[in-house]
Amino acid sequence: NDYVSVPGFLSHAPSTEVTVEFWQIVNAVKNQNTFASSVFISTNVFSCHVPYSDGHVYWDFGDISIGGRLSYAPPVSLVGAGWQHFALVASQGGNYMRIYRNGVLEAQKSGMTPFPGGNFDLDIGAFVPFSQYFGGQLDELRIWNVARSQAQIQANMNRSLSPQTNLVGYWRFD
Numbered sequence: 432n433d434y435v436s437v438p439g440f441l442s443h444a445p446s447t448e449v450t451v452e453f454w455q456i457v458n459a460v461k462n463q464n465t466f467a468s469s470v471f472i473s474t475n476v477f478s479c480h481v482p483y484s485d486g487h488v489y490w491d492f493g494d495i496s497i498g499g500r501l502s503y504a505p506p507v508s509l510v511g512a513g514w515q516h517f518a519l520v521a522s523q524g525g526n527y528m529r530i531y532r533n534g535v536l537e538a539q540k541s542g543m544t545p546f547p548g549g550n551f552d553l554d555i556g557a558f559v560p561f562s563q564y565f566g567g568q569l570d571e572l573r574i575w576n577v578a579r580s581q582a583q584i585q586a587n588m589n590r591s592l593s594p595q596t597n598l599v600g601y602w603r604f605d
Contacts, residue, residue, distance in 0.1 A: 434557035441551040445576040447523035459566040469552035493544030501528040503538035522578035534585040574600035
């Protein structure tokens with residue numbers, strides 16, 4: 432039940448173009464969040480479940496009732512698969528949402544909704560109000576204010592970063 436809370440982060444989080452990257456080992460399929468805003472408002476969501484209790488991966492950005500959610504069933508179980516890299520992308524300019532696993536596109540859809548933000552905390556490894564703690568380990572969580580391409584994701588996923596343009600949040604968890 433360990434998690435990190437970043438106070439007020441979502442007041443200046445990306446709203447129309449975003450990429451969230453992280454490495455994880457998952458120990459269980461259950462009600463869990465890899466990261467989440469500290470408050471749940473269905474029109475203002477910034478979270479992911481990798482995986483949730485039904486085994487699906489959910490990437491939530493903006494209004495999940497009108498297109499701000501991308502979900503899919505991974506081709507193989509994530510439990511016991513070792514370290515996996517995920518990149519979650521939403522682009523208003525490109526009008527899409529995407530999920531990459533280990534640098535390979537696994538899910539995408541047309542459409543997305545902007546994230547209006549607010550003075551909310553970012554909880555890494557949990558959705559605290561519903562006690563949905565992530566069952567596993569996380570490393571190298573990165574939040575970018577651009578929709579990164581597959582080539583950009585692949586070029587940087589296996590290395591630590593120094594400060595870079597468009598990198599607005601970076602937690603190494605060393």
